[in-house]
Amino acid sequence: MTRYNLSTPRESKDGKTYWTKIGSAWPTKDGQGFSIVLDALPLNGKLLMSLPKDKSEYDQTPHNEAKANGYQPQLIPDDDIPF
Secondary structure, three states: OOOEEEEEEEEOOOOOEEEEEEEEEEEOOOOOOEEEEEOOOOOOOOOEEEOOOOHHHOOOOHHHHHHHOOOOOOOOOOOOOOO
């Protein structure tokens, strides 16, 4: 299964753009969408989804990689939280 990197751009003082990886995405089993895991939020609202540059990263399944990184899905409480 193909894994994608999620990155956000940031501008340096010298005018160059640097990309920071903030998560990963995988196609869903039915191929109609993506499962997305964000490690950070893009504060500028910009997000790029791209294939990893290292081919060895392509064949990792989301379950194995998520488990290896200690990812545990959490349920959202069913109460009203004012923001």
